[in-house]
Amino acid sequence: MYGMIHQALRIMVLxxxxxxxxxxLLRTSDHTEPLFIGxxxxxxxxTMELIHLVSAHLRMPLDDTLRQLGCVWIDFAGASEYGRILRMAGDDFxxxxxSLDRMHASIRSNMPKAEMPSFELISADDAELQVRYRSTRTGLAPMVQGILLATAERFDERVxxxxxxxxxxxxxxxxRKSLNG
Ligand code: HEM
Known part of the structure:
Protein backbone atom coordinates (compact mmCIF):
# COMPACT_ATOMS: atom_id res chain seq x y z
CA MET A 1 0.00 0.00 0.00
CA TYR A 2 1.04 3.59 -0.41
CA GLY A 3 3.28 4.97 2.33
CA MET A 4 0.46 7.21 3.57
CA ILE A 5 -0.88 4.24 5.52
CA HIS A 6 2.49 3.82 7.26
CA GLN A 7 2.59 7.51 8.07
CA ALA A 8 -0.82 7.14 9.71
CA LEU A 9 0.43 4.07 11.58
CA ARG A 10 3.33 6.13 12.95
CA ILE A 11 0.91 8.82 14.21
CA MET A 12 -1.16 6.12 15.87
CA VAL A 13 1.91 4.59 17.56
CA LEU A 14 2.98 8.04 18.78
CA LEU A 25 10.48 -0.86 16.35
CA LEU A 26 11.18 -0.12 12.68
CA ARG A 27 14.73 -1.35 13.09
CA THR A 28 13.35 -4.77 14.05
CA SER A 29 11.71 -4.81 10.63
CA ASP A 30 13.61 -4.25 7.39
CA HIS A 31 13.09 -0.51 7.60
CA THR A 32 15.89 1.75 8.63
CA GLU A 33 14.20 4.99 7.58
CA PRO A 34 12.00 6.30 10.40
CA LEU A 35 9.63 7.99 7.96
CA PHE A 36 7.81 6.59 4.99
CA ILE A 37 7.15 8.37 1.73
CA GLY A 38 3.44 8.92 1.24
CA THR A 47 2.23 -3.04 5.55
CA MET A 48 0.91 -6.11 7.36
CA GLU A 49 4.29 -6.84 8.91
CA LEU A 50 4.41 -3.32 10.35
CA ILE A 51 0.86 -3.54 11.69
CA HIS A 52 1.65 -6.89 13.35
CA LEU A 53 4.84 -5.46 14.86
CA VAL A 54 2.95 -2.52 16.30
CA SER A 55 0.24 -4.79 17.69
CA ALA A 56 2.81 -7.00 19.43
CA HIS A 57 4.85 -4.07 20.68
CA LEU A 58 1.87 -2.22 22.15
CA ARG A 59 0.48 -5.53 23.46
CA MET A 60 -2.74 -4.62 21.72
CA PRO A 61 -4.87 -7.20 19.91
CA LEU A 62 -4.55 -6.95 16.12
CA ASP A 63 -8.20 -5.93 15.74
CA ASP A 64 -7.80 -3.05 18.20
CA THR A 65 -4.63 -1.93 16.44
CA LEU A 66 -6.44 -1.88 13.09
CA ARG A 67 -9.43 -0.07 14.60
CA GLN A 68 -7.19 2.63 16.07
CA LEU A 69 -5.36 2.92 12.76
CA GLY A 70 -8.72 3.44 11.06
CA CYS A 71 -9.65 6.20 13.51
CA VAL A 72 -6.33 7.96 12.98
CA TRP A 73 -6.61 7.52 9.20
CA ILE A 74 -9.50 9.94 8.89
CA ASP A 75 -7.75 12.73 10.80
CA PHE A 76 -4.57 11.99 8.90
CA ALA A 77 -6.24 12.01 5.47
CA GLY A 78 -8.20 15.13 6.46
CA ALA A 79 -4.99 16.98 7.24
CA SER A 80 -3.27 15.75 4.07
CA GLU A 81 -3.42 17.17 0.56
CA TYR A 82 -6.58 15.06 0.17
CA GLY A 83 -8.39 16.86 2.97
CA ARG A 84 -10.50 18.79 0.50
CA ILE A 85 -11.70 15.59 -1.17
CA LEU A 86 -12.71 14.26 2.21
CA ARG A 87 -14.58 17.45 3.13
CA MET A 88 -16.37 17.55 -0.24
CA ALA A 89 -17.50 13.92 -0.02
CA GLY A 90 -21.10 14.36 1.09
CA ASP A 91 -23.04 16.71 3.38
CA ASP A 92 -24.23 13.96 5.66
CA PHE A 93 -23.14 10.50 6.74
CA SER A 99 -19.63 8.70 -2.39
CA LEU A 100 -16.76 6.55 -1.09
CA ASP A 101 -16.10 4.73 -4.38
CA ARG A 102 -16.15 8.00 -6.33
CA MET A 103 -13.80 9.49 -3.74
CA HIS A 104 -11.31 6.65 -4.00
CA ALA A 105 -11.58 6.70 -7.80
CA SER A 106 -10.63 10.37 -7.87
CA ILE A 107 -7.58 9.68 -5.70
CA ARG A 108 -6.58 6.80 -7.92
CA SER A 109 -5.37 9.09 -10.70
CA ASN A 110 -2.62 10.21 -8.30
CA MET A 111 -1.96 6.72 -7.01
CA PRO A 112 -2.14 4.43 -10.04
CA LYS A 113 -0.91 1.36 -8.18
CA ALA A 114 -3.60 1.55 -5.52
CA GLU A 115 -6.04 -1.28 -5.14
CA MET A 116 -9.00 0.54 -3.73
CA PRO A 117 -11.74 -1.02 -1.64
CA SER A 118 -15.37 -0.61 -2.63
CA PHE A 119 -18.40 0.28 -0.55
CA GLU A 120 -22.06 -0.22 -1.36
CA LEU A 121 -24.89 1.22 0.68
CA ILE A 122 -27.35 -1.66 1.04
CA SER A 123 -29.99 0.00 3.17
CA ALA A 124 -30.47 3.19 5.14
CA ASP A 125 -33.06 4.36 7.61
CA ASP A 126 -33.10 6.40 10.82
CA ALA A 127 -32.15 3.42 12.95
CA GLU A 128 -29.60 1.56 10.92
CA LEU A 129 -27.34 1.65 7.87
CA GLN A 130 -25.96 -1.38 6.10
CA VAL A 131 -22.84 -1.08 4.00
CA ARG A 132 -21.11 -3.80 2.05
CA TYR A 133 -17.31 -3.53 2.00
CA ARG A 134 -15.34 -5.37 -0.66
CA SER A 135 -11.61 -5.64 -1.00
CA THR A 136 -8.91 -7.69 -2.66
CA ARG A 137 -7.26 -7.82 0.79
CA THR A 138 -8.28 -9.80 3.82
CA GLY A 139 -8.22 -8.87 7.47
CA LEU A 140 -8.81 -5.14 7.23
CA ALA A 141 -12.46 -5.10 8.35
CA PRO A 142 -11.54 -3.79 11.84
CA MET A 143 -9.79 -0.85 10.16
CA VAL A 144 -12.98 -0.12 8.24
CA GLN A 145 -14.83 -0.26 11.58
CA GLY A 146 -12.47 2.41 12.96
CA ILE A 147 -12.82 4.61 9.88
CA LEU A 148 -16.63 4.37 10.01
CA LEU A 149 -16.68 5.28 13.71
CA ALA A 150 -14.42 8.28 13.14
CA THR A 151 -16.41 9.34 10.08
CA ALA A 152 -19.73 9.18 11.95
CA GLU A 153 -18.21 11.50 14.54
CA ARG A 154 -17.39 14.04 11.84
CA PHE A 155 -21.11 14.14 11.06
CA ASP A 156 -22.06 14.35 14.77
CA GLU A 157 -23.63 10.92 14.70
CA ARG A 158 -23.30 8.51 17.59
CA VAL A 159 -23.14 5.00 16.21
CA ARG A 176 -27.53 5.10 14.71
CA LYS A 177 -27.96 6.36 18.27
CA SER A 178 -28.09 10.10 17.85
CA LEU A 179 -30.98 10.65 15.45
CA ASN A 180 -33.63 9.71 17.99
CA GLY A 181 -31.92 11.53 20.82
C1 HEM B 1 -9.38 11.68 1.77
C2 HEM B 1 -9.63 10.53 2.33
C3 HEM B 1 -9.07 9.21 1.86
C4 HEM B 1 -7.97 8.97 1.10
C5 HEM B 1 -6.95 9.97 0.60
C6 HEM B 1 -7.90 7.54 0.91
C7 HEM B 1 -6.93 6.91 0.19
C8 HEM B 1 -6.67 5.58 0.23
C9 HEM B 1 -5.48 4.94 -0.29
C10 HEM B 1 -4.33 5.64 -1.00
C11 HEM B 1 -5.56 3.62 0.00
C12 HEM B 1 -4.50 2.55 -0.27
C13 HEM B 1 -4.75 1.75 -1.50
C14 HEM B 1 -3.47 1.08 -1.91
O1 HEM B 1 -2.37 1.59 -1.62
O2 HEM B 1 -3.56 0.01 -2.57
C15 HEM B 1 -6.81 3.44 0.69
C16 HEM B 1 -7.24 2.24 1.16
C17 HEM B 1 -8.37 2.08 1.92
N1 HEM B 1 -9.37 3.01 2.14
FE1 HEM B 1 -9.27 4.95 1.68
N2 HEM B 1 -8.95 6.93 1.52
C18 HEM B 1 -9.68 7.92 2.13
C19 HEM B 1 -10.83 7.75 2.88
C20 HEM B 1 -11.39 6.54 3.19
C21 HEM B 1 -12.64 6.38 3.87
C22 HEM B 1 -13.54 7.52 4.37
C23 HEM B 1 -12.85 5.07 3.99
C24 HEM B 1 -14.12 4.54 4.61
C25 HEM B 1 -14.37 3.40 5.06
C26 HEM B 1 -11.71 4.38 3.41
C27 HEM B 1 -11.46 3.02 3.39
C28 HEM B 1 -10.30 2.42 2.94
C29 HEM B 1 -9.90 1.05 3.23
C30 HEM B 1 -10.65 0.05 4.07
C31 HEM B 1 -8.67 0.84 2.60
C32 HEM B 1 -7.78 -0.42 2.66
C33 HEM B 1 -7.63 -1.12 1.38
C34 HEM B 1 -8.55 -2.32 1.25
O3 HEM B 1 -9.50 -2.46 2.05
O4 HEM B 1 -8.32 -3.12 0.33
N3 HEM B 1 -10.86 5.31 2.90
N4 HEM B 1 -7.48 4.63 0.79
Missing part, protein backbone atom coordinates in the same frame (compact mmCIF):
# COMPACT_ATOMS: atom_id res chain seq x y z
CA UNK A 15 -0.29 8.24 20.71
CA UNK A 16 1.15 5.46 22.87
CA UNK A 17 4.95 5.70 22.88
CA UNK A 18 7.79 8.12 22.14
CA UNK A 19 9.26 8.63 18.67
CA UNK A 20 12.46 6.80 19.66
CA UNK A 21 10.49 3.67 20.40
CA UNK A 22 8.87 3.79 16.95
CA UNK A 23 12.31 4.04 15.41
CA UNK A 24 13.54 1.07 17.44
CA UNK A 39 3.50 8.52 -2.51
CA UNK A 40 5.79 5.51 -2.59
CA UNK A 41 4.26 2.06 -2.99
CA UNK A 42 5.15 -0.66 -0.50
CA UNK A 43 4.08 -4.30 -0.69
CA UNK A 44 1.05 -5.35 1.32
CA UNK A 45 3.35 -7.79 3.12
CA UNK A 46 5.37 -4.83 4.40
CA UNK A 94 -25.34 8.64 4.26
CA UNK A 95 -24.30 10.61 1.20
CA UNK A 96 -20.71 10.36 2.37
CA UNK A 97 -20.97 6.57 2.42
CA UNK A 98 -22.50 6.64 -1.05
CA UNK A 160 -22.27 1.42 16.98
CA UNK A 161 -20.53 -0.46 14.20
CA UNK A 162 -20.54 -4.24 13.83
CA UNK A 163 -19.81 -6.46 10.86
CA UNK A 164 -20.27 -9.93 9.47
CA UNK A 165 -17.27 -11.21 7.50
CA UNK A 166 -18.12 -12.29 3.95
CA UNK A 167 -16.13 -13.70 1.05
CA UNK A 168 -14.11 -10.79 -0.28
CA UNK A 169 -15.17 -8.34 2.41
CA UNK A 170 -17.74 -7.79 5.12
CA UNK A 171 -21.26 -6.53 5.67
CA UNK A 172 -21.26 -3.59 8.08
CA UNK A 173 -24.18 -2.71 10.28
CA UNK A 174 -24.19 0.82 11.64
CA UNK A 175 -26.69 1.42 14.45
Missing amino acids: QHVEEAEWET MEYYSDAT VSFLE EVTYLPEDGGALFCIQ
Whole structure:
Protein backbone atom coordinates (compact mmCIF):
# COMPACT_ATOMS: atom_id res chain seq x y z
CA MET A 1 0.00 0.00 0.00
CA TYR A 2 1.04 3.59 -0.41
CA GLY A 3 3.28 4.97 2.33
CA MET A 4 0.46 7.21 3.57
CA ILE A 5 -0.88 4.24 5.52
CA HIS A 6 2.49 3.82 7.26
CA GLN A 7 2.59 7.51 8.07
CA ALA A 8 -0.82 7.14 9.71
CA LEU A 9 0.43 4.07 11.58
CA ARG A 10 3.33 6.13 12.95
CA ILE A 11 0.91 8.82 14.21
CA MET A 12 -1.16 6.12 15.87
CA VAL A 13 1.91 4.59 17.56
CA LEU A 14 2.98 8.04 18.78
CA GLN A 15 -0.29 8.24 20.71
CA HIS A 16 1.15 5.46 22.87
CA VAL A 17 4.95 5.70 22.88
CA GLU A 18 7.79 8.12 22.14
CA GLU A 19 9.26 8.63 18.67
CA ALA A 20 12.46 6.80 19.66
CA GLU A 21 10.49 3.67 20.40
CA TRP A 22 8.87 3.79 16.95
CA GLU A 23 12.31 4.04 15.41
CA THR A 24 13.54 1.07 17.44
CA LEU A 25 10.48 -0.86 16.35
CA LEU A 26 11.18 -0.12 12.68
CA ARG A 27 14.73 -1.35 13.09
CA THR A 28 13.35 -4.77 14.05
CA SER A 29 11.71 -4.81 10.63
CA ASP A 30 13.61 -4.25 7.39
CA HIS A 31 13.09 -0.51 7.60
CA THR A 32 15.89 1.75 8.63
CA GLU A 33 14.20 4.99 7.58
CA PRO A 34 12.00 6.30 10.40
CA LEU A 35 9.63 7.99 7.96
CA PHE A 36 7.81 6.59 4.99
CA ILE A 37 7.15 8.37 1.73
CA GLY A 38 3.44 8.92 1.24
CA MET A 39 3.50 8.52 -2.51
CA GLU A 40 5.79 5.51 -2.59
CA TYR A 41 4.26 2.06 -2.99
CA TYR A 42 5.15 -0.66 -0.50
CA SER A 43 4.08 -4.30 -0.69
CA ASP A 44 1.05 -5.35 1.32
CA ALA A 45 3.35 -7.79 3.12
CA THR A 46 5.37 -4.83 4.40
CA THR A 47 2.23 -3.04 5.55
CA MET A 48 0.91 -6.11 7.36
CA GLU A 49 4.29 -6.84 8.91
CA LEU A 50 4.41 -3.32 10.35
CA ILE A 51 0.86 -3.54 11.69
CA HIS A 52 1.65 -6.89 13.35
CA LEU A 53 4.84 -5.46 14.86
CA VAL A 54 2.95 -2.52 16.30
CA SER A 55 0.24 -4.79 17.69
CA ALA A 56 2.81 -7.00 19.43
CA HIS A 57 4.85 -4.07 20.68
CA LEU A 58 1.87 -2.22 22.15
CA ARG A 59 0.48 -5.53 23.46
CA MET A 60 -2.74 -4.62 21.72
CA PRO A 61 -4.87 -7.20 19.91
CA LEU A 62 -4.55 -6.95 16.12
CA ASP A 63 -8.20 -5.93 15.74
CA ASP A 64 -7.80 -3.05 18.20
CA THR A 65 -4.63 -1.93 16.44
CA LEU A 66 -6.44 -1.88 13.09
CA ARG A 67 -9.43 -0.07 14.60
CA GLN A 68 -7.19 2.63 16.07
CA LEU A 69 -5.36 2.92 12.76
CA GLY A 70 -8.72 3.44 11.06
CA CYS A 71 -9.65 6.20 13.51
CA VAL A 72 -6.33 7.96 12.98
CA TRP A 73 -6.61 7.52 9.20
CA ILE A 74 -9.50 9.94 8.89
CA ASP A 75 -7.75 12.73 10.80
CA PHE A 76 -4.57 11.99 8.90
CA ALA A 77 -6.24 12.01 5.47
CA GLY A 78 -8.20 15.13 6.46
CA ALA A 79 -4.99 16.98 7.24
CA SER A 80 -3.27 15.75 4.07
CA GLU A 81 -3.42 17.17 0.56
CA TYR A 82 -6.58 15.06 0.17
CA GLY A 83 -8.39 16.86 2.97
CA ARG A 84 -10.50 18.79 0.50
CA ILE A 85 -11.70 15.59 -1.17
CA LEU A 86 -12.71 14.26 2.21
CA ARG A 87 -14.58 17.45 3.13
CA MET A 88 -16.37 17.55 -0.24
CA ALA A 89 -17.50 13.92 -0.02
CA GLY A 90 -21.10 14.36 1.09
CA ASP A 91 -23.04 16.71 3.38
CA ASP A 92 -24.23 13.96 5.66
CA PHE A 93 -23.14 10.50 6.74
CA VAL A 94 -25.34 8.64 4.26
CA SER A 95 -24.30 10.61 1.20
CA PHE A 96 -20.71 10.36 2.37
CA LEU A 97 -20.97 6.57 2.42
CA GLU A 98 -22.50 6.64 -1.05
CA SER A 99 -19.63 8.70 -2.39
CA LEU A 100 -16.76 6.55 -1.09
CA ASP A 101 -16.10 4.73 -4.38
CA ARG A 102 -16.15 8.00 -6.33
CA MET A 103 -13.80 9.49 -3.74
CA HIS A 104 -11.31 6.65 -4.00
CA ALA A 105 -11.58 6.70 -7.80
CA SER A 106 -10.63 10.37 -7.87
CA ILE A 107 -7.58 9.68 -5.70
CA ARG A 108 -6.58 6.80 -7.92
CA SER A 109 -5.37 9.09 -10.70
CA ASN A 110 -2.62 10.21 -8.30
CA MET A 111 -1.96 6.72 -7.01
CA PRO A 112 -2.14 4.43 -10.04
CA LYS A 113 -0.91 1.36 -8.18
CA ALA A 114 -3.60 1.55 -5.52
CA GLU A 115 -6.04 -1.28 -5.14
CA MET A 116 -9.00 0.54 -3.73
CA PRO A 117 -11.74 -1.02 -1.64
CA SER A 118 -15.37 -0.61 -2.63
CA PHE A 119 -18.40 0.28 -0.55
CA GLU A 120 -22.06 -0.22 -1.36
CA LEU A 121 -24.89 1.22 0.68
CA ILE A 122 -27.35 -1.66 1.04
CA SER A 123 -29.99 0.00 3.17
CA ALA A 124 -30.47 3.19 5.14
CA ASP A 125 -33.06 4.36 7.61
CA ASP A 126 -33.10 6.40 10.82
CA ALA A 127 -32.15 3.42 12.95
CA GLU A 128 -29.60 1.56 10.92
CA LEU A 129 -27.34 1.65 7.87
CA GLN A 130 -25.96 -1.38 6.10
CA VAL A 131 -22.84 -1.08 4.00
CA ARG A 132 -21.11 -3.80 2.05
CA TYR A 133 -17.31 -3.53 2.00
CA ARG A 134 -15.34 -5.37 -0.66
CA SER A 135 -11.61 -5.64 -1.00
CA THR A 136 -8.91 -7.69 -2.66
CA ARG A 137 -7.26 -7.82 0.79
CA THR A 138 -8.28 -9.80 3.82
CA GLY A 139 -8.22 -8.87 7.47
CA LEU A 140 -8.81 -5.14 7.23
CA ALA A 141 -12.46 -5.10 8.35
CA PRO A 142 -11.54 -3.79 11.84
CA MET A 143 -9.79 -0.85 10.16
CA VAL A 144 -12.98 -0.12 8.24
CA GLN A 145 -14.83 -0.26 11.58
CA GLY A 146 -12.47 2.41 12.96
CA ILE A 147 -12.82 4.61 9.88
CA LEU A 148 -16.63 4.37 10.01
CA LEU A 149 -16.68 5.28 13.71
CA ALA A 150 -14.42 8.28 13.14
CA THR A 151 -16.41 9.34 10.08
CA ALA A 152 -19.73 9.18 11.95
CA GLU A 153 -18.21 11.50 14.54
CA ARG A 154 -17.39 14.04 11.84
CA PHE A 155 -21.11 14.14 11.06
CA ASP A 156 -22.06 14.35 14.77
CA GLU A 157 -23.63 10.92 14.70
CA ARG A 158 -23.30 8.51 17.59
CA VAL A 159 -23.14 5.00 16.21
CA GLU A 160 -22.27 1.42 16.98
CA VAL A 161 -20.53 -0.46 14.20
CA THR A 162 -20.54 -4.24 13.83
CA TYR A 163 -19.81 -6.46 10.86
CA LEU A 164 -20.27 -9.93 9.47
CA PRO A 165 -17.27 -11.21 7.50
CA GLU A 166 -18.12 -12.29 3.95
CA ASP A 167 -16.13 -13.70 1.05
CA GLY A 168 -14.11 -10.79 -0.28
CA GLY A 169 -15.17 -8.34 2.41
CA ALA A 170 -17.74 -7.79 5.12
CA LEU A 171 -21.26 -6.53 5.67
CA PHE A 172 -21.26 -3.59 8.08
CA CYS A 173 -24.18 -2.71 10.28
CA ILE A 174 -24.19 0.82 11.64
CA GLN A 175 -26.69 1.42 14.45
CA ARG A 176 -27.53 5.10 14.71
CA LYS A 177 -27.96 6.36 18.27
CA SER A 178 -28.09 10.10 17.85
CA LEU A 179 -30.98 10.65 15.45
CA ASN A 180 -33.63 9.71 17.99
CA GLY A 181 -31.92 11.53 20.82
C1 HEM B 1 -9.38 11.68 1.77
C2 HEM B 1 -9.63 10.53 2.33
C3 HEM B 1 -9.07 9.21 1.86
C4 HEM B 1 -7.97 8.97 1.10
C5 HEM B 1 -6.95 9.97 0.60
C6 HEM B 1 -7.90 7.54 0.91
C7 HEM B 1 -6.93 6.91 0.19
C8 HEM B 1 -6.67 5.58 0.23
C9 HEM B 1 -5.48 4.94 -0.29
C10 HEM B 1 -4.33 5.64 -1.00
C11 HEM B 1 -5.56 3.62 0.00
C12 HEM B 1 -4.50 2.55 -0.27
C13 HEM B 1 -4.75 1.75 -1.50
C14 HEM B 1 -3.47 1.08 -1.91
O1 HEM B 1 -2.37 1.59 -1.62
O2 HEM B 1 -3.56 0.01 -2.57
C15 HEM B 1 -6.81 3.44 0.69
C16 HEM B 1 -7.24 2.24 1.16
C17 HEM B 1 -8.37 2.08 1.92
N1 HEM B 1 -9.37 3.01 2.14
FE1 HEM B 1 -9.27 4.95 1.68
N2 HEM B 1 -8.95 6.93 1.52
C18 HEM B 1 -9.68 7.92 2.13
C19 HEM B 1 -10.83 7.75 2.88
C20 HEM B 1 -11.39 6.54 3.19
C21 HEM B 1 -12.64 6.38 3.87
C22 HEM B 1 -13.54 7.52 4.37
C23 HEM B 1 -12.85 5.07 3.99
C24 HEM B 1 -14.12 4.54 4.61
C25 HEM B 1 -14.37 3.40 5.06
C26 HEM B 1 -11.71 4.38 3.41
C27 HEM B 1 -11.46 3.02 3.39
C28 HEM B 1 -10.30 2.42 2.94
C29 HEM B 1 -9.90 1.05 3.23
C30 HEM B 1 -10.65 0.05 4.07
C31 HEM B 1 -8.67 0.84 2.60
C32 HEM B 1 -7.78 -0.42 2.66
C33 HEM B 1 -7.63 -1.12 1.38
C34 HEM B 1 -8.55 -2.32 1.25
O3 HEM B 1 -9.50 -2.46 2.05
O4 HEM B 1 -8.32 -3.12 0.33
N3 HEM B 1 -10.86 5.31 2.90
N4 HEM B 1 -7.48 4.63 0.79
